Amino acid sequence: MPVTPKKRHYAHGWGTPPWQIDFRPASRPLPARADFVIVGAGFSGLSAAAWLRKLAPGKSVVVLERATIGDGSSGRTGGMALAETAAGDLPGLGDVLRSYKQILHALKVDAELSLPGAFELGRKSAAKLRKSSIRWNDSGDLHAVNQVPGGSVNPGKVVAGLAKAAQSAGAQIIEHAEVLALKSVARSLLESSGKNSQDVPVAPAVIELKLRLHHRGKSKTKTIAATRVLLTTNAQSLDLPDLASSTHPKLTMALATAPLTHTQIKSLGLSSRKPFYTIDLPYLWGRLTKNNSAIFGAGLVEPTSGNNLHAIDVRKGPAAERLAWLESRVRQLHPVLNNVRITHRWGGPILLTEAAKPIFRSHPRHPQVTILAGFNGHGVALSVHLGHWAAQHLAANRPLPLWFT
Numbered sequence: 001m002p003v004t005p006k007k008r009h010y011a012h013g014w015g016t017p018p019w020q021i022d023f024r025p026a027s028r029p030l031p032a033r034a035d036f037v038i039v040g041a042g043f044s045g046l047s048a049a050a051w052l053r054k055l056a057p058g059k060s061v062v063v064l065e066r067a068t069i070g071d072g073s074s075g076r077t078g079g080m081a082l083a084e085t086a087a088g089d090l091p092g093l094g095d096v097l098r099s100y101k102q103i104l105h106a107l108k109v110d111a112e113l114s115l116p117g118a119f120e121l122g123r124k125s126a127a128k129l130r131k132s133s134i135r136w137n138d139s140g141d142l143h144a145v146n147q148v149p150g151g152s153v154n155p156g157k158v159v160a161g162l163a164k165a166a167q168s169a170g171a172q173i174i175e176h177a178e179v180l181a182l183k184s185v186a187r188s189l190l191e192s193s194g195k196n197s198q199d200v201p202v203a204p205a206v207i208e209l210k211l212r213l214h215h216r217g218k219s220k221t222k223t224i225a226a227t228r229v230l231l232t233t234n235a236q237s238l239d240l241p242d243l244a245s246s247t248h249p250k251l252t253m254a255l256a257t258a259p260l261t262h263t264q265i266k267s268l269g270l271s272s273r274k275p276f277y278t279i280d281l282p283y284l285w286g287r288l289t290k291n292n293s294a295i296f297g298a299g300l301v302e303p304t305s306g307n308n309l310h311a312i313d314v315r316k317g318p319a320a321e322r323l324a325w326l327e328s329r330v331r332q333l334h335p336v337l338n339n340v341r342i343t344h345r346w347g348g349p350i351l352l353t354e355a356a357k358p359i360f361r362s363h364p365r366h367p368q369v370t371i372l373a374g375f376n377g378h379g380v381a382l383s384v385h386l387g388h389w390a391a392q393h394l395a396a397n398r399p400l401p402l403w404f405t
């Protein structure tokens with residue numbers, strides 16, 4: 001009997017964005033162990049997987065993904081590529097946009113990347129950017145007040161391209177593999193040598209991951225042992241990285257319009273095709289897609305119980321109200337948008353952290369486990385850049401950043 005989306009274990013009501021993820025990983029059995037296991041197949045995990053195989057070609061790399069590649073933020077993102085982090089520049093961060101461009105090029109990812117710059121929009125007329133082409137109405141007169149480095153990508157193509165690069169490099173990506181728990185298991189040299197002595201030294205522990213594999217409506221519990229683990233689960237599964245009490249998972253909302261004409265785009269002041277975001281509240285961001293749809297986003301929805309974002313359904317309750325609020329704002333921005341058709345409405349997870357700094361550090365209880373998460377809605381370029389750094393850390397001991405110490 002075919003499994004309908006509603007019956008799938010990973011089904012949630014987060015809606016669908018307007019792009020496709022045009023790649024499915026090859027189906028292969030779960031190995032008993034791997035040198036590196038990455039949990040989460042978003043931008044961070046897939047970038048790390050591709051680079052790990054390039055930096056340590058003799059080592060095995062397995063990516064475990066609870067649903068399908070890109071099912072978290074990365075497949076549902078706005079797709080604005082921005083510099084730095086949500087907290088600005090951080091010590092040792094490097095040039096995020098330059099690195100992003102180089103990584104996509106090196107991995108041969110056709111991302112539709114364009115970097116014409118981005119508009120910062122504001123409501124204070126004193127700060128008005130001379131020659132602002134944007135004049136919208138949203139809790140006051142909204143116009144461009146600054147331009148910053150940035151641009152946009154097609155998120156579906158980035159997810160698919162990174163996954164393809166990771167698989168081509170030799171990483172194994174396993175979908176419908178939900179990691180439930182991890183523990184350190186001491187591996188005595190005694191076991192491997194077969195000797196029987198109290199004095200045999202103890203080798204570093206391996207990490208045993210317990211996971212649930214879902215296949216055709218059935219599930220099985222399995223384990224895999226790893227020498228090193230990278231957790232890139234973002235706003236979900238916060239117990240794994242021990243982030244449940246120190247971070248705030250939310251669902252944030254977005255919508256896409258039907259394609260606009262060139263005249264409509266010109267009237268909106270978007271002929272330069274620069275994406276935009278507000279620097280004052282209420283927050284709003286957006287951009288044009290390659291086929292001239294406009295995407296807009298805003299609003300945060302709290303998890304209904306605990307940290308569980310999966311129970312949120314964008315068709316009802318607070319998430320539907322937030323989407324209606326966003327749609328009403330979009331329609332009032334400019335006469336061009338008054339009666340525009342909305343083709344897609346969706347939400348996606350983001351993880352808010354202390355001082356908006358991304359989390360990139362060792363697990364507090366398992367030194368062989370590294371955590372990369374918490375981009376605060378500013379992770380399109382940053383996740384790929386730090387995924388590369390994570391691979392360098394795991395394969396070649398590149399030190400982790402110091403912004404947490």
Ligand SMILES: Cc1cc2nc3c(=O)[nH]c(=O)nc-3n(C[C@H](O)[C@H](O)[C@H](O)COP(=O)(O)OP(=O)(O)OC[C@H]3O[C@@H](n4cnc5c(N)ncnc54)[C@H](O)[C@@H]3O)c2cc1C
Pocket residue numbers: 039040041042043044045064065066067068069070071072073074075076077078079080081082177178179180232233234235236237252253254285297347348349350372373374375376377378379380381383
């Ligand atoms: C609507 C929206 C708009 C955004 N717009 C922008 C933007 O314009 N610009 C910008 O810079 N950033 C934006 N962001 C943020 C950006 O998309 C994210 O920072 C980035 O995608 C994070 O990538 P990630 O790989 O770290 O996390 P994710 O893409 O969330 O990946 C985590 C993966 O882990 C998997 N997973 C979770 N738990 C488990 C488990 N237990 N076992 C196995 N797998 C698991 C999930 O299914 C998921 O695939 C936006 C986010 C959203 C939601």
